[in-house]
Amino acid sequence: MLKAERLDKMLANLGYGLRKDVRGWIRDGLIEVNGKAATSPAQKVLADQVLLMGDKLDHPNGLTFIYHKPLDAVCSRKEDGRLIYDDFPERWLGRKPPLSSVGRLDKETSGLLIITDDGQLNHQLTSPKKHISKTYAVTLARPLHGDEGDRFGSGKLILEGEEKPCLPAELIIHDDKHVSLILHEGRYHQVRRMFAAVGNHVETLSRSHIGVLSLQDTALAEGQYQTLTAEQLMSMIIPDTKT
Secondary structure: OOOOEEHHHHHHHEOOOOHHHHHHHHHOOOEEEOOEEOOOOOOEEOHHHEEEOOEEOOOOOOOEEEEEEOOOOEOOOOOOOOEHHHHOOHHHHHEOOOOEEOOOOOOOEEEEEEEEOOHHHHHHHHOHHHOOOEEEEEEEOOOOOOOHHHHHHOOOOOOOOOOOOOOOOEEEEEEOOEEEEEEOOOOOOHHHHHHHHOOOOEEEEEEEEEOOEEHHHHOOOOOOEEEOOHHHHHHHHOOOOOO
């Protein structure tokens, strides 16, 4: 059940401005609560009761979206260069709790990414208990040898610098340099390191699926995103699931 909270705290947490700004907006008649002018920053309100400059509040009950991450964009707020957050409305970057990506794609990897401010949803999507697979489209520098599928599926492949073998992964071969790889875990640069372990090099890499959710089916161009509820997202990733 949604709880009423202070008007100034709600607007600040949704990224509209500082709590001290709200007093001025009230004085200028920019905020309505249940169709009447707001009277105090301390008013206890529900989000659906509030209009700011005549508009409803932006995703007041949580923000989750799927995003087509471009190449060269970084999943960080602090690094130099292009950030994934440059593609989102500036107000969203001031939300509390903050937006974060569910896992990361490195700078040289494009594809399907989920962004959310819902910590519980983030945990569900990354928990090994959910068994949510990730599928990657891979272009290789050299032709396959022919035994890669067996080695990846064996559950015995050990990456350089590690002792625990990778979980079994499925290799789908499109031709001798173009494959899809389905992973059931998420290790640092795992796809690139797996192919390095069998004597090859990844030239291009893109995440095509999370669970059964397909980037192609979203029709999102690079840099575009689509908002949805946590329930909608989970049903797209794991059909018939319940959050």
